[in-house]
Amino acid sequence: MLANVVVVVIATGVLFLLPDSSESAGPSAAVPAPGRRAQSASPAPTPSPTPDLPSADLPQAVTATPEFARQVKANEAGMVPVIMYHRIVKKRRASIDRTPDQVRKEMERLARQGYVPVTAREFAAGRMDVPAGRHPVVLTFDDGHPSHFALDDAGLPEKDTAVGIIYQVAKKYPGFRPVATFWVNRQPFGLQSRADQARAVQWLSSRGFEVANHTWSHPYLPGLSKQGIAVQLARVERMLKALGAGPSETMALPFGAMPRKRSTVQKGSWDGTGFAFRAVFLAGAQPSVSPFVKDYDRRAVQRIQSNGKKGECRKWCSQYWLEWLEKHPGERYTADGDPERISIPRKLRGNITSKRRGQVNAY
Secondary structure: OHHHHHHHHHHHHHHHOOOOOOOOOOOOOOOOOOOOOOOOOOOOOOOOOOOOOOOOOOOOOOOOOHHHHHHOOOEOOOEEOEEEEOOEOOOOOOOOOEOHHHHHHHHHHHHHOOEEEEOHHHHHOOOOOOOOOOEEEEEEEEEOOOOOOOEOOOOOEOOOOHHHHHHHHHHHOOOOOOOOEEEEOOOHHHOOOHHHHHHHHHHHHOOOOEEEEOOOOOOOHHHOOHHHHHHHHHHHHHHHHHHOOOOOOEEEOHHHOOOOOOHHHHEEEEOOEEEEOOEEEOOOOOOEOOOOEOOOOOOOEOOEEOOOOOHHHHOOEHHHHHHHHHHOHHHEOEOOOOOOOEEEOHHHHHHEOHHHHHHEEEO
16 A cells, blocks of 8 residues: 555656765676576567667577576566656756666666566566576656657667667676667657658567557546547557557556556547557556566556655665665566476465466476
8 A cells, every 4th residue: 555655656746856866886696597488479579680789589498497496596476676767868857857877877787686678568478588597677668758769870779868778788788688668658759750750669669679558648647537548548559550569568657647447548449449458557666566476466567766765765766676676685586587487486386376377386
């Protein structure tokens, strides 16, 4: 209950927090051999290689025995940080803004601590196919801001955009898979023409990034009727289809604000265009539980705001939680590298949802 209250507090009050530049780099972590989780019936696009850019391809799978799972300390019932970013600007004007240097340092810290990015779509489908002994992290960017993606004259991502930074970190730390989720509104990445928008969306989608639904005009959804909500979501689905992407499997709530009837943002249609999301994401304030456990609620997935440890963020944003997870490794999702099994300590067997119990590999 407390976490849900904080979600609303952060979603509506973050603009009033003071900027914080106190992020620190975390300690390094050794990581063992690779593996991956099998894909579902609706796989992500096959990444297209680009010269000079790291690939988003996943490593070869392994077979996890109970002994192997014990050796890599696998815990696929653990917590997964889903980190929320907004604008990336040289001079912050609001607490939710981050500078390119802050984003770069946070992602390098994630890489050193053994985190491997997956998309929100992959997370929601249980396709967190990261190497054995490593930890999935979901990098999410709201609003489709111009600082998230732009190409330079050479056709490569601008260095201080979200995509540019992700590729820089992936080059420096080869285990840091270059993928993320971008939840967009009616003008993706600030681009004016539909042709430019299509080029951007297709460039990202073809390289393993996810571009999905954040409503048409970013309204406060609890203030809209059922039809008003359907219009907001269906218009984005129609746009993404025209741009060569979609349908969206995930969406993020504007302001983290959930309508009274959750079903209105889960599934619906307007004017012949439908939407149906595998998962709906909030605006804060703690890591998500694993999608394999009983407590997982796909209608309200928790996220962590990227920020330091001042004001409201002293306990609810990314710096606090990354430090906490490093100090409590047994609470963190650690992969087994096996696409067919869900490896967990034996004491956690009862936490796994019934439809997944046949995959349990307990040690």
